[in-house]
Amino acid sequence: MLDILKKFFGAGEKRSGTVAKERLQVVLIHDRATVSPEIMDKIKEEIIAVLSKYMNINRTDMEIALETDSDSVALVANIPVNSMRHAK
Amino acid sequence: MSQIIVITSGKGGVGKTTTTANLGVGLAMRGNKVALIDTDTGLRNLDLLLGLENRILYDLIDVTSGRVQYKKALVRHKKYENLYLLPTSQIKDKSAVDPEQLVKLCAEMKKEFDFILIDCPAGIEQGFKTAIAAADIAIVVTMPEISAVRDADKIIGELGRADKNNIKLIVNRIRPQMIEKGDMLDMNDIDEILSVTCIGQVLDDENVVVATNRGEPAITMEDSIAGQAYKNIVARICGEEVPFIKPQKEGFFARLKKLFGLI
Numbered sequence: 001m002l003d004i005l006k007k008f009f010g011a012g013e014k015r016s017g018t019v020a021k022e023r024l025q026v027v028l029i030h031d032r033a034t035v036s037p038e039i040m041d042k043i044k045e046e047i048i049a050v051l052s053k054y055m056n057i058n059r060t061d062m063e064i065a066l067e068t069d070s071d072s073v074a075l076v077a078n079i080p081v082n083s084m085r086h087a088k
Numbered sequence: 089m090s091q092i093i094v095i096t097s098g099k100g101g102v103g104k105t106t107t108t109a110n111l112g113v114g115l116a117m118r119g120n121k122v123a124l125i126d127t128d129t130g131l132r133n134l135d136l137l138l139g140l141e142n143r144i145l146y147d148l149i150d151v152t153s154g155r156v157q158y159k160k161a162l163v164r165h166k167k168y169e170n171l172y173l174l175p176t177s178q179i180k181d182k183s184a185v186d187p188e189q190l191v192k193l194c195a196e197m198k199k200e201f202d203f204i205l206i207d208c209p210a211g212i213e214q215g216f217k218t219a220i221a222a223a224d225i226a227i228v229v230t231m232p233e234i235s236a237v238r239d240a241d242k243i244i245g246e247l248g249r250a251d252k253n254n255i256k257l258i259v260n261r262i263r264p265q266m267i268e269k270g271d272m273l274d275m276n277d278i279d280e281i282l283s284v285t286c287i288g289q290v291l292d293d294e295n296v297v298v299a300t301n302r303g304e305p306a307i308t309m310e311d312s313i314a315g316q317a318y319k320n321i322v323a324r325i326c327g328e329e330v331p332f333i334k335p336q337k338e339g340f341f342a343r344l345k346k347l348f349g350l351i
């Protein structure tokens with residue numbers, strides 16, 4: 001009886017179609033997050049250009065990368081600031 | 089205005105060649121002048137699906153290397169006289185044709201044909217790059233299966249990078265019983281994941297194998313469910329609006345209704 005109830009309410013173990021969908025959603029986050037080194041360099045240059053309006057940054061020590069964990073992607077940047085410019 | 093359509097997938101064996109043959113025949117049956125170009129050099133199959141394997145004299149490589157005029161290499165279909173096949177070489181490999189050569193050839197053929205369909209090899213290497221180079225429209229074929237959908241996503245990304253932005257999706261080999269049980273990705277799932285306009289949902293159909301055995305694509309069979317789906321795709325390519333009959337996962341209310349004997 002419990003089995004019939006479970007079946008009726010669709011409870012219990014997830015169906016494999018749902019598992020496939022969830023796994024796909026996660027794996028595609030990773031697949032799509034691969035950015036070519038040229039694009040990464042371009043992003044870096046543009047960030048530098050914006051930040052340089054407000055502060056002097058240490059370009060040689062700056063790090064920027066896409067980091068992915070099991071279900072998300074983050075753009076992680078570590079940009080040492082040498083000095084701030086005066087606010088205009 | 090003629091259209092150049094590439095049929096591609098990333099993953100192998102999902103039904104590119106079957107799709108090309110069926111759409112080619114379907115478009116020709118409607119009176120369009122159609123050329124099919126096989127770019128799966130070294131692994132040619134399109135000739136077999138169309139029953140034209142014994143009539144090949146020259147191939148794509150003979151044409152792109154300048155040995156013969158493309159018209160000499162075209163094989164005209166026996167039954168559908170508006171349909172022509174440009175077969176590829178079975179001996180050479182994918183590097184034998186480069187993208188510029190195919191672009192040049194298609195530009196020339198465009199003057200003669202309403203539709204040029206290009207059957208793309210599996211993978212994302214040179215053969216893929218060559219096959220997509222000349223296309224205005226890309227049809228991505230996938231199956232309701234995790235690895236095929238992942239590869240389709242990859243291909244869609246590659247097409248975007250190559251500035252091919254008119255992309256349509258065909259989901260092939262759908263098995264409604266499995267979807268009903270919840271054991272297969274359904275169209276809503278695939279739409280949500282890939283977000284590309286779908287122009288076809290083709291069921292898994294034994295008639296496709298029978299059709300391949302005979303060298304007469306399923307679209308020519310009266311009672312083939314896959315054949316009917318290909319007819320609908322042809323109509324959509326020709327600008328007609330044909331509704332989809334969506335095989336869907338059984339929802340809570342469907343189960344409820346069933347329980348009370350409503351369906």
Ligand SMILES: Nc1ncnc2c1ncn2[C@@H]1O[C@H](COP(=O)(O)OP(=O)(O)OP(=O)(O)O)[C@@H](O)[C@H]1O
Pocket residue numbers: 097099100101102103104105106107128133208209210260261290291292293294296297300314
């Ligand atoms: N809707 C369908 N129902 C049943 N069988 C199918 C269907 N579509 C394709 N097939 C079968 O799947 C197999 C692969 O199809 P096909 O050769 O068209 O794929 P492909 O993508 O061109 O493969 P490749 O990557 O090797 O070029 C064939 O045996 C074909 O008969």
Ligand SMILES: [Mg+2]
Pocket residue numbers: 104105106128133207208
């Ligand atoms: Mg093929």
